[in-house]
Amino acid sequence: xxxxxxxxxxxxxxxxxxxxxxxxxxxxxxxxxxxxxxxxxxxxxxxxxxxxxxxxxxxxxxxxxxxxxxxxxxxxxxxxxxxxxxxxxxxxxxxxxxxxxxxxxxxxxxxxxxxxxxxxxxxxxxxxxxxxxxxxxxxxxxxxxxxxxxxxxxxxxxxxxxxxxxxxxxxxxxxxxxxxxxxxxxxxxxxxxxxxxxxxxxxxxxxxxxxxxxxxxxxxxxxxxxxxxxxxxxxxxxxxxxxxxxxxxxxxxxxxxxxxxxxxxxxxxxxxxxxxxxxxxxxxxxxxxxxxxxxxxxxxxxxxxxxxxxxxxxxxxxxxxxxxxxxxxxxxxx
Amino acid sequence: xxxxxxxxxxxxxxxxxxxxxxxxxxxxxxxxxxxxxxxxxxxxxxxxxxxxxxxxxxxxxxxxxxxxxxxxxxxxxxxxxxxxxxxxxxxxxxxxxxxxxxxxxxxxxxxxxxxxxxxxxxxxxxxxxxxxxxxxxxxxxxxxxxxxxxxxxxxxxxxxxxxxxxxxxxxxxxxxxxxxxxxxxxxxxxxxxxxxxxxxxxxxxxxxxxxxxxxxxxxxxxxxxxxxxxxxxxxxxxxxxxxxxxxxxxxxxxxxxxxxxxxxx
Numbered sequence: 001x002x003x004x005x006x007x008x009x010x011x012x013x014x015x016x017x018x019x020x021x022x023x024x025x026x027x028x029x030x031x032x033x034x035x036x037x038x039x040x041x042x043x044x045x046x047x048x049x050x051x052x053x054x055x056x057x058x059x060x061x062x063x064x065x066x067x068x069x070x071x072x073x074x075x076x077x078x079x080x081x082x083x084x085x086x087x088x089x090x091x092x093x094x095x096x097x098x099x100x101x102x103x104x105x106x107x108x109x110x111x112x113x114x115x116x117x118x119x120x121x122x123x124x125x126x127x128x129x130x131x132x133x134x135x136x137x138x139x140x141x142x143x144x145x146x147x148x149x150x151x152x153x154x155x156x157x158x159x160x161x162x163x164x165x166x167x168x169x170x171x172x173x174x175x176x177x178x179x180x181x182x183x184x185x186x187x188x189x190x191x192x193x194x195x196x197x198x199x200x201x202x203x204x205x206x207x208x209x210x211x212x213x214x215x216x217x218x219x220x221x222x223x224x225x226x227x228x229x230x231x232x233x234x235x236x237x238x239x240x241x242x243x244x245x246x247x248x249x250x251x252x253x254x255x256x257x258x259x260x261x262x263x264x265x266x267x268x269x270x271x272x273x274x275x276x277x278x279x280x281x282x283x284x285x286x287x288x289x290x291x292x293x294x295x296x297x298x299x300x301x302x303x304x305x306x307x308x309x310x311x312x313x314x315x316x317x318x319x320x321x322x323x324x325x326x327x328x329x330x331x332x333x334x
Numbered sequence: 335x336x337x338x339x340x341x342x343x344x345x346x347x348x349x350x351x352x353x354x355x356x357x358x359x360x361x362x363x364x365x366x367x368x369x370x371x372x373x374x375x376x377x378x379x380x381x382x383x384x385x386x387x388x389x390x391x392x393x394x395x396x397x398x399x400x401x402x403x404x405x406x407x408x409x410x411x412x413x414x415x416x417x418x419x420x421x422x423x424x425x426x427x428x429x430x431x432x433x434x435x436x437x438x439x440x441x442x443x444x445x446x447x448x449x450x451x452x453x454x455x456x457x458x459x460x461x462x463x464x465x466x467x468x469x470x471x472x473x474x475x476x477x478x479x480x481x482x483x484x485x486x487x488x489x490x491x492x493x494x495x496x497x498x499x500x501x502x503x504x505x506x507x508x509x510x511x512x513x514x515x516x517x518x519x520x521x522x523x524x525x526x527x528x529x530x531x532x533x534x535x536x537x538x539x540x541x542x543x544x545x546x547x548x549x550x551x552x553x554x555x556x557x558x559x560x561x562x563x564x565x566x567x568x569x570x571x572x573x574x575x576x577x578x579x580x581x582x583x584x585x586x587x588x589x590x591x592x593x594x595x596x597x598x599x
Contacts, residue, residue: 028459049459050459052455054487055483055486055487055490057480057483057486057487059445059448059479059480059483060448060451060480060483060484060487062448063445063448063449063452063480063484064448064449064451064452064455064484064487065452066449066452067438067448067449067450067451067452067453067456068452068455068456070437070438070452070453071452071453071456071457071460072456073456073459090442090445091445091448091480093442094440094441094442094445095440095445095448095449098431099431
């Protein structure tokens with residue numbers, strides 16, 4: 001694990017897809033008009049014969065991708081998360097998921113990382129995709145994980161929804177980090193509280209754990225990039241050894257990571273309290289930049305710390321989140 | 335290939351098979367077969383090559399017609415037709431992933447043309463210039479936006495290996511399509527989207543056959559619009575029968591079979 005503030009890189013997904021497509025001729029790349037924003041201008045330049053511009057027509061794009069998969073291609077379909085899930089939901093169900101085809105639906109700009117208002121903020125994409133049979137749902141945390149995830153995802157037999165941060169992507173993990181479709185990873189050990197996080201909330205969970213440890217609360221951090229199928233074994237194992245479980249996701253608390261963890265804990269009868277960090281059944285709004293939205297909707301490091309503090313009924317003031325001090329080109333969580 | 339003079343009998347044999355499939359249930363998607371019988375007869379007898387081409391039945395409710403036609407050309411075991419719509423059968427009444435003898439179908443309407451575009455694109459990417467994609471589409475599907483997304487894509491990407499057979503039977507669940515949404519001028523809409531369009535009497539099987547031939551040679555995506563009726567070719571049906579979902583009680587089924595068998599005798 002590297003230290004905050006994290007260095008950032010540009011287009012790690014786009015580069016990883018190009019690298020993979022060099023070997024894997026079955027890969028075709030579909031875009032719904034956000035080519036550069038989805039980092040696939042790299043693919044367009046390198047493999048124009050396998051690049052399909054569907055225009056702003058997500059329903060047609062997804063149904064075509066299903067047919068291309070039937071012909072032996074592995075389609076990667078790209079747009080912002082809102083447009084790649086909400087808008088063609090019925091097409092994802094009927095043209096892709098029900099036939100269990102190897103279409104990879106990629107949704108950029110998750111949750112409130114977009115300051116573009118509710119139309120651009122994918123706050124329920126994980127819930128929508130998780131509810132669909134056959135669908136695998138992945139929310140990766142950094143550039144290393146993206147690079148490690150793609151070669152694994154490409155050979156998954158059914159459809160996958162891949163949720164990706166847009167723009168400057170932090171480098172959090174060391175190069176030997178491994179991505180697994182079946183295992184969540186304890187990336188920081190502790191024996192009192194477990195923080196389960198993924199995507200853009202992982203770095204906040206790490207920062208929160210450091211502050212909590214300093215304040216005497218031994219805190220474990222589990223990276224859960226695969227929300228479905230959830231690694232119930234690891235979730236239950238850490239929950240049974242914790243006084244409190246806190247989930248953190250850049251998404252609604254309904255239907256995403258927090259819900260998935262709650263379901264397996266409740267069904268197994270694991271009795272420790274659970275707190276969920278995420279949008280609390282509300283739309284956000286437009287802003288100049290994203291960080292104020294993370295603060296307003298309580299998706300920050302401090303909010304995780306506060307949830308632990310109150311969840312453990314600790315007296316006195318909760319420890320303060322480490323100061324955010326990221327220079328241009330660096331990344332630190334809110 | 336079956337000579338043209340037999341195409342009308344081919345169409346009536348499809349009607350008879352469909353009546354026999356629907357009869358045990360007392361109701362079903364018979365109107366779809368009655369309206370599209372000549373379209374399927376021309377397509378399956380004269381153009382579609384099962385081992386070479388792709389066939390998409392966009393509205394899954396028309397799968398009855400694809401089953402009847404596939405059985406008629408020996409591409410589907412006709413004994414299976416008796417299981418149509420019964421519990422546990424792979425021949426579900428609305429087409430699904432289990433449906434045999436087609437490359438793509440489904441019950442959520444207007445996704446088929448997009449799938450057909452995907453097939454046509456895949457053939458081009460593979461350098462296959464022989465195979466073609468045929469898609470059966472219904473006029474009610476023209477109400478969905480996705481169909482026009484696909485139509486734009488096909489024309490822009492010059493998918494000249496794609497032919498749509500459009501059953502314009504003016505029927506949807508709530509009544510005549512024309513009473514709900516004005517789709518006309520249908521041919522001009524497709525033409526303005528960059529398609530070749532051929533507007534024919536969909537019960538004139540030779541006209542359909544000729545139009546399909548022109549469509550295949552059009553050099554761009556093409557649509558054959560067949561103007562049809564959901565009660566065509568079965569005079570025993572009562573006045574005002576609901577073409578989307580025809581009731582066929584036992585006596586009516588017997589009369590329908592008798593009418594068709596007499597015509598085929």
